[in-house]
Amino acid sequence: MSSTEQIQTLSSADLALARVFPKNFVWGAATAAYQIEGATQEDGREPSIWDMFAAIPGKVHQGDNGAIANNHYHLVQEDVELMSQLGLGGYRFSIAWPRVIPQGRGAVNAAGLDFYDRLVDTLLTKGITPFATLYHWDLPLALHQEGGWTNRATAYAYAEYAEIVARRLGDRVAGWMTLNEPWCSAYLGYGIGIHAPGEQDLQQAIDAGHHLLLAHGLALPRLRAISAPNVPVGISLNFTPIYPADERAETLRDAERADLFVNRWFIEPLARGQYPDGLFAALEVEPPPVQAGDLELIGAPIDFLGVNNYTRDVVRGGTMSARANESIKVGPVPGACYTEMGWEIYPQALADLLIRLHREYGMQALYVMENGAAFKDSWDGGDQVHDPRRVAYMQEYIGALASAIEQGAPVRGYFVWSLMDNFEWAEGYAKRFGIVYVDYQTQRRIIKDSGLWYSALLEAWRANTVS
Ligand code: IFM
Numbered sequence: 001m002s003s004t005e006q007i008q009t010l011s012s013a014d015l016a017l018a019r020v021f022p023k024n025f026v027w028g029a030a031t032a033a034y035q036i037e038g039a040t041q042e043d044g045r046e047p048s049i050w051d052m053f054a055a056i057p058g059k060v061h062q063g064d065n066g067a068i069a070n071n072h073y074h075l076v077q078e079d080v081e082l083m084s085q086l087g088l089g090g091y092r093f094s095i096a097w098p099r100v101i102p103q104g105r106g107a108v109n110a111a112g113l114d115f116y117d118r119l120v121d122t123l124l125t126k127g128i129t130p131f132a133t134l135y136h137w138d139l140p141l142a143l144h145q146e147g148g149w150t151n152r153a154t155a156y157a158y159a160e161y162a163e164i165v166a167r168r169l170g171d172r173v174a175g176w177m178t179l180n181e182p183w184c185s186a187y188l189g190y191g192i193g194i195h196a197p198g199e200q201d202l203q204q205a206i207d208a209g210h211h212l213l214l215a216h217g218l219a220l221p222r223l224r225a226i227s228a229p230n231v232p233v234g235i236s237l238n239f240t241p242i243y244p245a246d247e248r249a250e251t252l253r254d255a256e257r258a259d260l261f262v263n264r265w266f267i268e269p270l271a272r273g274q275y276p277d278g279l280f281a282a283l284e285v286e287p288p289p290v291q292a293g294d295l296e297l298i299g300a301p302i303d304f305l306g307v308n309n310y311t312r313d314v315v316r317g318g319t320m321s322a323r324a325n326e327s328i329k330v331g332p333v334p335g336a337c338y339t340e341m342g343w344e345i346y347p348q349a350l351a352d353l354l355i356r357l358h359r360e361y362g363m364q365a366l367y368v369m370e371n372g373a374a375f376k377d378s379w380d381g382g383d384q385v386h387d388p389r390r391v392a393y394m395q396e397y398i399g400a401l402a403s404a405i406e407q408g409a410p411v412r413g414y415f416v417w418s419l420m421d422n423f424e425w426a427e428g429y430a431k432r433f434g435i436v437y438v439d440y441q442t443q444r445r446i447i448k449d450s451g452l453w454y455s456a457l458l459e460a461w462r463a464n465t466v467s
Pocket of ligand 1: 032035181424433
């Protein structure tokens with residue numbers, strides 16, 4: 001389809017939307033290493049906690065794992081070609097620590113670094129700006145065997161790893177994210193065990209969270225020192241804005257408490273150099289083992305905040321157990337629509353969140369580093385995949401983003417999750433988030449209608465912003 005035809009598929013509202021975004025806005029798509037690469041036993045890569053976790057019966061839907069995934073490790077050229085066909089301006093990918101330093105510390109695997117080096121060069125050749133995440137959940141198994149993120153030493157190993165990657169790619173990447181969603185690594189991985197490594201101990205989650213933040217703080221100055229001048233360094237956090245179901249005092253109190261745990265746990269040490277008051281008491285845990293100087297490192301200014309947002313939670317007071325945030329979520333909100341993940345579609349939350357991060361936390365540069373939706377997509381073997389609900393989701397969320405920008409939120413880019421269907425962690429391959437459909441039998445990629453719509457929007461935006 002030519003770009004002109006694509007522009008014609010846009011409504012007048014879409015065309016107006018495209019006009020809101022400034023010239024240097026980065027429009028991209030995101031993925032993560034374990035979710036797409038496959039080749040987990042090739043070229044010197046050693047196992048990560050996710051290889052271990054996925055091998056435990058019952059942990060991942062239908063026993064799926066990332067051993068083959070989207071075979072992106074071998075199809076990388078084709079996948080970058082696809083990004084180029086979509087007209088993406090940026091691509092956010094993650095680097096697999098166990099591919100680069102298979103034992104977590106020590107010997108560097110040249111083949112691992114070479115892979116990302118080629119990826120970055122291929123992206124640049126196609127005019128696509130590379131944004132790299134250094135840790136998206138695939139901790140080398142060898143480090144897990146020493147306590148993983150509950151062990152302070154892992155933070156130092158991470159900083160060494162980050163430095164090694166920066167020495168190789170820091171002259172070409174456009175931005176670094178130290179971590180992706182440390183809340184998930186800590187809470188889902190160590191607190192309730194639905195993610196790797198599968199521990200179920202809230203105290204471990206709190207301690208792991210601190211070491212993840214420390215890893216970020218230790219790596220930040222090194223990444224800056226090694227990379228080309230002005231390469232921004234940030235972090236991506238997941239946020240689920242909390243809305244009270246009613247105005248009762250107990251609802252307002254519990255909504256505050258949920259916000260503390262879900263949204264403020266990580267942003268406050270980063271933005272203010274301290275954990276939020278009341279967090280550990282509310283969770284009935286001890287504070288993490290903070291050592292002198294840790295919070296100064298963690299609270300050092302970042303160049304941008306990556307914001308990952310998919311949904312919101314509505315809470316009703318009086319039903320909350322201190323440790324079980326889930327219990328206060330109101331069941332289906334009357335009239336609301338939900339994605340296949342059971343997440344409410346509520347675009348206003350993204351606008352509210354971006355404005356809050358700017359006003360309350362003083363964030364001066366924000367990127368939406370993940371936003372998207374899983375729906376039941378079906379493919380009939382042809383060249384098209386119709387996903388009208390995802391098109392509508394993107395229209396509404398990008399609309400909310402536009403409104404946040406109009407209200408002064410300093411948003412510099414948007415990355416849809418995800419470029420293509422992939423391994424959705426504990427949900428295996430059952431949940432499809434891509435704007436590109438993947439037939440896992442043949443590894444064929446088919447651009448969904450949402451991908452065509454996004455491509456057309458970008459084309460319209462480019463047509464408007466060409467000086
Ligand atoms: O697939 C994940 C991603 O790895 C991290 N953020 C949320 C996405 C959807 O669940």
